[in-house]
Amino acid sequence: MSEKRSDEPRPVLLESGLSPKVAYGPDDIAQTATKLPPLPSEADAIGAPGQYPFTRGIHSLMYRKQPWTMRQYAGFGTAAETNERFKYLIDNGQTGLNVAFDLPTQCGLDSDDPRAAGEVGRVGMAVDSLADLEQALDGIDLTRVTVSHTINAVAPIVLAMMATIARRRGLDPAKLRGTLQNDILKEFIGRGTWIFPVDESIRLIGDTIEYCAKHMPLYSPVSVCGYHIRESGANPVQEMALGFLIARAYADHVIARGLAVDEFASRLSFNFDIYGNLFEQVAKFRAGRRLWARIIKEDYGARDPRSCWLRMIAGGGGGGLTVEQPELNIVRGAYYALISALSGTQTMALCSFDEAYTIPSERAARISLRTMQVLVEEMGLCDTADPLGGSYYVESLTNEMEAEIRRVMARVEAEGGIVEGVRTGRIQAMVARQAYQRQRDLESGRARKVGVNCYRSDGDEHDVAFHPFDSAQAERQCARLDEVRRRRDGARVAKALDGVSAAAAAKVNVMPALIDAVEAEATVGEMVGALKAVYGEYREPVRFA
């Protein structure tokens, strides 16, 4: 190699395909801004926190008013066990709950369904009927702690349960706060807990958005997840682009049903991932916040500034954790939390260091919570809003990330749009190809991962373990379900389930019928069955190109 060559800077390629310069200056911000459609003259692309287009945060006071909500994901086997963990987390200063459901519940199967065998209570809590969710939330003050549910295809049923629980406790559902994940399009792309065909699934999302807009205005019916798309292999640009296209698909659907954008947009929320290059992620969030504000205002004509807010949970980071040298995951988690805080998130959840090989232990979950608390109490992350704002590099990269996100969105739309792309499997194939490329980059050493393809040490692999799976617990859950089936009024259940099918067939909002069925103690499997009878089931397209 020539001497000249050795003076050249090491090439850098971000996951999104961008190549940062060695150093940035004021001209770079202006130059990269030319890649974006101009803002109206009164708006400033960087501006101030709390000011449209919200590059620097959706609130003017940001964390000086209150730190982000800390919401660790938890859910164990039975409602009683989950209730205990929830109370433990609240006692330790956690400010929100995030309910993990087991796979049968997420797929709409009752615990005694043969297809549920071996999976009841395995990765979360089993919910067969209202009684289970009621017990899980027993003694938890829903006016003080907000509950987020990681549930998608079954989300309308969980919403019906939450409305019923609130009412039974003498709390007006109109005053209930909380969040449903309820983002079905991303389930088709990654994570896979779909039930109904694509169009019917979107219709159900529409039902929840419409119902909340009219009857539960403080509730967030949908949390659009770039997160799982990223965890499925997408790069940060694809994560945001597909997330926004999905959000647009839901918005278009409910607008076609007659809702005005300002009736629902402020209750949409987002869920994004935090692992990877720090600056790329921070720029991703700042770019995303500005782009979403512009989409909602410029494309949808929103007048309420709150409609333009990209309210988000930026958390997790599971994709960055490793089985090798798992203690490093504590360090990674701290940096990921820093990314999230520097990005102005509203809510943070942080994967636990043992999450690469097991369901988090109590100790690991506490370390994650304490990591966030260290940022708040010791590191000054809540002292001033958007502390990286104005950085030549961060602002330039923010512009470049926005341009890239726009480019990917335009390409998907030119190819027929997100709904068509999911229906045909084209989007799934795009993400799968990216995942494969990433894996090859890791194996070739083109992408570096400490403890995995560099700085390995012998005996540094932690064995994987699972939360002890207790098959007797599944039997107890089935016994509980039997008890519900015995005590309820069978005729009332049958009538309520007919009502669910009738509403689905008539293409009216199924929420009131689901609430009737929940109150009659119909099971999740029965309610899903009543919808399936009309909607049918999704058939997965398998393609890789």
Next chain:
Amino acid sequence: MRKLRQEASGNSGNTVPIRVLVAKPGLDGHDVGAKVIVQALRDAGMEVIYTGLRQQPAAIARAAVQESVDAVGLSILSGAHLPLCRAVREALAAEQAEGLLLLVGGVIPERDRAPLRELGFTGVFPVGTRLDEVVTFVREHAR
């Protein structure tokens, strides 16, 4: 069955691509690993059929027979690998599909690896396995 096909084609075993069925049994929807393996095996010149999610063991066994594959690979990240592998093994036996190379990948603790091998899953690939390791293993052990 495989042998017949080779003879009919008149080629030596080396030129007929190895056929692999990659399947996701159970309810677990994490399919990144399965889809990455499908692409890696295809790039290595194998013919790969991917079932998609939530396949019942009987359906996996039927697909293995219909597609006359040399190997069946399961991807399981929910922790339910022992009961699911056992069920697939039994379903294959019921279809009289013996002698296939069986593989399983996913979140698999050390102590479960020997029991899985005893069930007939010769290739056990925990998370973190390199793609070329899987490809080489299939090449060496299929047929």
